[in-house]
Structure formats: structure tokens, C-alpha cells
Amino acid sequence: MSILRTLLQDIPIPQMVRIRQKFDGTVIEDHERALRRELQKPGAIDRIRPGQSVAVAVGSRGVANIADFTRVTIEAIRAAGGEPFIVPCMGSHGGATAEGQRDVLHHLGVTETAMGAPLRSSMEVVKIDELPNGLPVYVDKYASEADAIVVINRVKPHTAFRGPIESGIMKMIAIGLGKQKGAEACHQLGFKYMAENVPAMARIMIDKLPIVFGVALVENAYDQTCRVEVLPAAEIEAREVVLLEEAKTRLPKILFDQIDVLVIDYIGKNISGDGMDPNVTGRYPTPYAHGGPDVSKMVVLDLTPETKGNANGVGTADFTTQRLVDQMDRDATYANGLTSTVCAPTKIATTLENDYYAIKAAVKTCNILDYTKCRLVRIQDTLHLGEIEISVNLLDEAKRHPDIEILTEPYDLKFNSEGNLTT
Template sequence: MFPKMIRIHNHGYNRERIGDVQQAYKESWDSLGLDPGKMKGKKIGIAVGSRGIDQIQAIVRMTVGKVKEAGGEPYIFAAMGSHGGGTAQGQQEVLASLGITQEEVGAPVLCSGETKLWGWTGPHGYPVYGSVLCDQFDAFVLINRVKMHTDFEDVTESGVLKLMAIGIGGPAGCQNVHALALKDGYGTVIRETAAFMMEHLPVLFGVLLTENAVHRLDCICMREPADFLETEKALLSKVKQGRMKLPAEQIDVLIVDEMGKDISGSGMDTKVIGRVCVTGQAEPASPQITRIAVLGLTEGSHGNAIGIGLADFTTKDVLEQTDFAATAKNAVASMAPAQGKFPCVLRTDRDALQAALDTAALEDPEAARVVRIRNTNQIADLYVSAALYEELRGSRDIEALGEAEPLAFDDRGRLLPGQYGHE
């Protein structure tokens, strides 16, 4: 017997967002004050990663436009480590799925999985790898989102520093950084590797983006390399303060409708689900979730199911959608084989959810504390079991959007789509 579920909206998050992206970009560009002569007559490589960043196509298109206005020749190049299977074709497909094509952004898109050794850092002697594409450019522009990383906590996590160390580092650089991080920590290795790269690459500026708690662009910040570190620290601190969490610290079963690489680097945001499974990294103190069931893999994942190992149960459909070579490559490169393991596979969604409830050590399944989300990027609008709602209803942040209703399945045992999107 499944508990009845109530659709709710959690208002406890940062709602700030940019209304006019073009105007915000212009204001940031003007404040940068870059001398256009630094781009005139030069081939400018614009580094773009594999994340589904809000408004990324528009940001890349406007950056291409600024390079052209200054008399430069812009090129987009893939800076995504081992993503896209570590191949040029895979990288091209990932960028195209984000709307990053020559037709859409106005500049050629170059991809390569080949890297070479650039040298060694001073403090620790870390080897540094970079994409062979970098040899084609006279100067560089970096575009990335500053956000919390799924595998570690530090003063800097994901941003332009990581884009250099792991993204521009290509498959070899990605695996190298992750291996070194097992000993010295991600933050140390990424910052030291990025510092080496900034000394050897003529980086003109970075476009540092942040999103609010429901992943809408809320800041466009352009800075020169000397300001990258302190800017990332400040932006990350702001992001952490405005983040959203699941509405309960103790959950019996979490139902995740979909996971994928376009949602999080680990398929599911580890800070949301409270599971990391990376050697040497501490597990989050909360939330404490007894069972996690994943019911779908996004099309934008291109079969890469990294992070599926964070779940306890999944389905035959997810198994059949998985590209095992791409998943294994990502798991090995990120030194996180546990995230690439498959959980217990059930025939249908109904079977997977029943197994999750049966193994959650519940005295009364109808009183289970169950949460259902579309994915870990969209947790403002979600479902909670009737029993859990009774605990939450006194909170001023929680708004019920309907009555308690049973979970509904089709005749093949698939969970019917939920209603999400209230913001």
C-alpha cells in the first residue's frame, strides 16, 4: 500500500533573478572595461563546458558578438573534461544539446578529446594537462557557472577555476585532478592547477554566472584572471546562503523521477540527497534518506548514468537507457566508481517503489515519510506523503497545492507524470 501524496510548494529559497539578460550582460561588460585592442586581429577561444546553465546559449552568443565587435575571430571550444565520453563527437553532441552550435551562436564549435602535458605546478609538482585545441588560439575567454560541487566542500568549488583545471584539462586532466584530490583535496588541486594555467594561457576575462535556488540566472559577473579567486569565493558564499533543501531532514523514501548529467555532474545533486560516495570525502550530515528510487534518465545525459550508484533502486527502463561505456569512463575519470554502480533493478516503477517501501524498516507504510521530486534541480515544487505534510503544514514556507491523492500508475506499472513547475 502506497501512502497518499500532496503536492506542495516550498517558498524557502532565493527567488532573485535577472529580468533582462541582455541589459545585465551589457552592464557587466561595461564594468569590465576591457581594452578591445586585446582581441583585435586575434583568434579567441571561448571555453564552454557541458552543464545546462540557464541562458547559456544567449550568454555564449553575446560573448561571440563582443569578440567580433572588437575585431577578433571567435571560436567555441569544448572544455568538459571526460564528459561526452571524452571524444570530439560526444562533446559536439553535448554542446549541441545545450544549443551551442555555429548556427545558433555565430562561431565555429571545435571539440577534441586529445590532451598534452603542459608542465608541473610549483608548490606540489602536480602535472598539468590541457586540450590540444588551445594551440590554435591567441587568447581565451572562460564561461562557467559558480556553484556548489557535488563531491566536496571548500571556499571555491565549481566555477572558472574548475573549468580550467578539469574542463580544459580534457580527459587526461580530469582524471589527473580527481586522482590527486584523493590525497590533497579537490580545492587545493583545482586552485593550484588553475593558477598554473593562468600563468601559461593568455586568458582575457571570465564570465562568471550564478543561478538562484530554482536554477534561474541571477548574476552575470565579468572579471579578469587576477580577480577570479576572490570573485569565486564571494559568489559561492552567496549561492550557498540562497540554496534550497528538501523540506525534511529525515525521509524514508525519496522518489526521483529523473536524473542525468544535464541536471548535475553526479546525475543527482549530492548536497540535495545527502549522499556522495567518493573516497576521502565526508558524507553530508543531512538529509538522512533511507531509500532512494530513481525512475528515469534524461535525454540530455546521452546515456551517461553516473550517479545511479547513489540510488538504492531503479528500473529496467533506466538500465536499457544507459550507455555503460560512457558511465564507466565518467566514474573512472572522477575517481568515483561507487557512483557508477547499478542499484537493485526492478521491472517497473511500481515494483521499484514497493521495494523501497518494503526495505525502509517501516512499521506502517501509510505513515511513511515520502518525498517525490522531478529531479534534484527542481525541488521547490514537489510531492510529500500525507503523514509528512502533517509535520510540515505549520511552516510558513510550505504551501499545499492540492489534496492528498494516491500515486497513479499506467497499465505497464509506470508512475504517471507529476505536475511540476510552480515557482
């Protein structure tokens, strides 16, 4: 790496300040009580009959309070006389293996012991129909054998396409319940047609499967639950369109339109299906989505422990570190690309030996005349944007913004003996 060190030795890293970004903090204080109340709505728990087996579909995202919502739903089903069991509902995530998907749920706190219900994980699916364009429609075998199905998920903007239905209950049904084969089928014609294929597949599944209701969640910009709604099957699509618009207004964001260098400490599947949310970074894996800041160069430094080596999204960045690459589970990472047909995020970004040189490389290549004027932003991950770091060159702009509070005086970033950022 000596030639790289030589090329980068004179590149400055700007001083930083810590700021607080202020967003709407509306939150449900007692989320369990809110769900219990919703479950009593007509068309929800009252449709569960004594003795029925009920598949409770739970996904892989880092949804706030997901273990609580799953447990409360299971308790209500059992109180109604149903016999609930948990089905991993996550397409190809977890390395596209039954054991991997079970492990993903365990990391989210959704275990048999904690939930008080068996967890049945399999990648076996049943074909129930196909779309007019020829795409097959699959469903998890265990779910297909249940007397009733309940789906739990957060509603939010998708990271690769735009439409009235993006990421939520409908996508969970079409892609999550479809397991790897269903996800592969839905993605086969590309993201250009996802806004059509996701709801089309979900409609067929709602029509042909005993889907009773969905538990739809919306989160605020601080990754906290701000809305819980139980949607009877016949109302899922129409209501999700409304909830998506609310979710878009609550999406956390970086309050600067133009950034020379964006440094992201952690990416991972528990943060976003893309490792980091493109709605926050402005870097999308397809041309069918848009929004977010104009970022010249982006650096990702490390993987979350929860992602278990899945580095999907690293290819969206310009630079990364050797320690991130050393942790990669390439099979799990590449399985995402092979299933979604979008392989750019699974490529390995230009890799430097440590944080110090990765950040310097981004500064060097961010296409500004004076490196000391670099507009640099550092975030922990795309879920946590309440407090972030900005370079002193953004300070005047920050002071003028009504939703930004300056927390510190300028300081130098500190690196340990291995050249990696300290906390």
C-alpha cells in the same frame, strides 16, 4: 520477478499531496543586457585586440541561458575585432570523445549556426606544467593555440568536496579545459585533495595561458540566473570565493530534514555531474562533502533524454528500474568513474521491473516499523524543487512550515499498465 512481486505485494504506497516550496526568487530579468554591461568593465573586452583568435570555453552542465551567454560573449569579442571560436570545456563528459562533446554543446543550443562562430572539438591536449606533487597540468590543444581564452561557467557548491573554491570558473579551467587527461590528472589523488589541486592547477593555467576573463554565473533555487559577473583573470579566484558563498545560500533544497523514501523521476548529466545533486539528496559519492536531508532509501526512475544514456549517479541510489538500466550507455557512464576515480555512482542500483515495484521496495527497506507511516518525497529532479510531492505523513509538518504551501488534497499515485508512474 515472481518472487519479488510476492515479497512486495502487501507493501503500501502512501497517499500523496502536492506542495509548493518557496525560495528566494531573485532573478535577472534581462540577462543578456546584464552581461553586455559587465563585458564593458575594465579588464574584459578591452583586452581583446583586433585579429586575435579567442577560445570561448563552454561546459556541459545545464546552466540557465548558457546559449544566450555564449552568443553575447562571442558578439562582444567580434565587435572588439577578435576572431572567436568555441571549445567544449568539459573534462571527460560527452563520453570523452570529440564528437560526444560537440553533441553535448549542440543539445545545450550552443551550435555554430546559433552562436555565429566555429566549434573546435578535440580531446588532444598539451602539457604546460606540473604541480609540486607531480600531477601534470594539461590544456586543450585548440585553446593553447589561441591568442586569448574566455571561460563561461556557473559557480555552485561541488558535489564531492568542500573548500573555498569548488565548482566554478577555477574548476572549469583546471578540469574542463584539461579535457579527459586533465580531469583524470586532477582526480588522480582523490577528492580528499581536490580542494587543493583544483585551484593550484587553475593558478598555473591562468599564469601560463592567455586567459583574459571569466563569465561567472549564479543561479537561484529555481534554476534561473540571479547574478552575472565578468571577472578579469587576476580577480577570478578571490571573487569566486565570494560568489560560492552566495550560491550556497541560494541552493534549492527539500524542506524536510528526515525522509524515509526519496523518489527521483529523472537523473542525468544535464541535471548534475553526479546525475542528481548530492547537495539536494544528502547522498554524496565521497566522504569529503556533506549537507542535505537524512534519506533512508532513494529510488531513481529514469534518465533524461539529454544525458544520452550516461547514468552516472544511479549507483548512489538504492533502487532503480529496468527501463533506466536498458537506456544506459555503459561506456559513457563508466568513463566518468574511471576519470574521477569514484566508481560507486556508476554501479547499477538494485533493479526492479518498474516504478511500482521500485517504490514498494524502497518502502519495504526504509527501516520503519509501520509501513503506512512512511515519510515519502517525490521530485522531478534535483534542479526543480519548487513543486514536489510528499506523503500524507509529512502533511502536518508541511502545514507548520512558513515556506511551504499545500496545493492539493491527498491522492493515490497513478501507474500505467506497465507499472510506471503517469505524469
